[in-house]
Amino acid sequence: MASLALDNVTVDFPIYGVQKTFRGAIRSATGGLIRREGADHQHVSVRALDNLSLSIKHGDRLGIIGHNGAGKSTLLRLCAGVYEPANGRVLIEGKVSPLFNTAPGLDMDDTGYENIITCGLYLGMTREEIARKTPDIEAFSELGEYLSLPTKTYSTGMLTRLGFAIATAIDPEILVLDEGLGAGDARFAEKAKRRVDALIERASVLILASHSDALIKSLCTRAILLQSGRIMVEGSVDEVNEAYRKLNQATDTNPALSADQFLHSTSAY
């Protein structure tokens, strides 16, 4: 049984090399809190996730929604085991397949076929699995003879198709997905959507980050709203989407509204 638990996790990104030029504590509107520590405030860090707890069980389809800089990507990377938290614990049971940008380890000098193998190995497939999946990747990417050429000869769209085809060929247990996963032109986008749907079907657990409440609504069974590295609202997709809309209205009228103030204004939920 795949499951994932975050227990009071905090993630701070240390910022090096700005100590001399960067003065004064600044609270940005949507990003994480910039903090200064140490005797002379010489340690600058950005708090991306703040004391966050979350439990994801087998069969869950969790949507993460929030503004730019709310901590969505950091949370996804934490779930994928890429980052380890500064405080708190992350317990991952099962194999996590992260799907962020394109395929990991893609090299522009290698041919399409060589990249299928390298990326496949990075994604945790065995050579036999890769050999078995190659016809499927060939068919889906529609690259034909191009797969024998170095990927630097590809157009942007072709490269996206290859990366997408490799990345979605996996059999994931816990699928961690960023909505930014590009998919080329309109015809391909439709094909890509069907492929992602099939991929999600195969997964035991889905964690999806998105700006789009419609996407979350169509794919997820529960959701969280993230703001300044904290979970503002947790619940059903409809509840969370409603809160997200309110947050958008509130920040439109008052951009300086802090997370705390918002939390109080929506505590009636």
Place this chain on the structure above:
Amino acid sequence: MTPSYSAAIDDVVSGCTNWRMWGRLGWQETKRRYRRTIIGPFWTTLSLSIFIFTLGILWAQLWKQDPKTYLPFLTAGMLAWGMVSTIITEGCSVFVAAEGLIKSLKFSYTLLTCAVVWRNLIVFFHHLVIYVGVMLYADVEVTANTLLVLPGLFFVAVNGLWVTTLLGIMCSRFRDIQQIVGSVLQISMFVTPIFWTPKQLGNRFILYVDLNPLYHYVDIVRSPLMGKAPALLSWEMVAAGTVVGWAVTLFCYSRFRRRLPYWI
């Protein structure tokens, strides 16, 4: 920072045993560097052989050495030094260069250091062509001692792994270290007996040679190639380096491995 020795050891063991992956990474990188060239990796072999032949003959004259003894010494020394120093140099950038990968995937970072060491072994093996030529010219005998090159390479590889891991971590956090290592290596090439023999230095300064760890790592590969057994002192220094090096590396790796994605 609370240490996690089990996570560090697990990273090293799972990385080293995944030879299919690092074997491929190292081999692809070798192919990549010479793509679209006609003689491929033998370009570096060619330039190294020109270097060795011209300077070898010049220095043999200057230092009144017999070319038939000096050239094998210089060639074997240059091959060993090239491997040792390139592993150290590339160790500094091994993690920084893989930023995209480290920030998007959980995997054993040791795969990357294994790939660096493996690629340098590949380079060493195709440079051996020069050495075969020099052996034929200088009538170097192949003896039972020649086989000692295998344990020699093994120890260079085992030590190469901790050096790349340790330097990779340190250089990710402190970017100055890469520059320092570069400068030190440049000087070391002249201070370490590669162009000159320890005998030429005389007994007064021999202690400085014996205390230079790089000399011993070079020597466990160079002496067998010349048909001689490495000195016992060299084996002892390398053994000590292996133990101390891995101890320090595991000490650091168990504490800072988890910070690596934040540093690069």
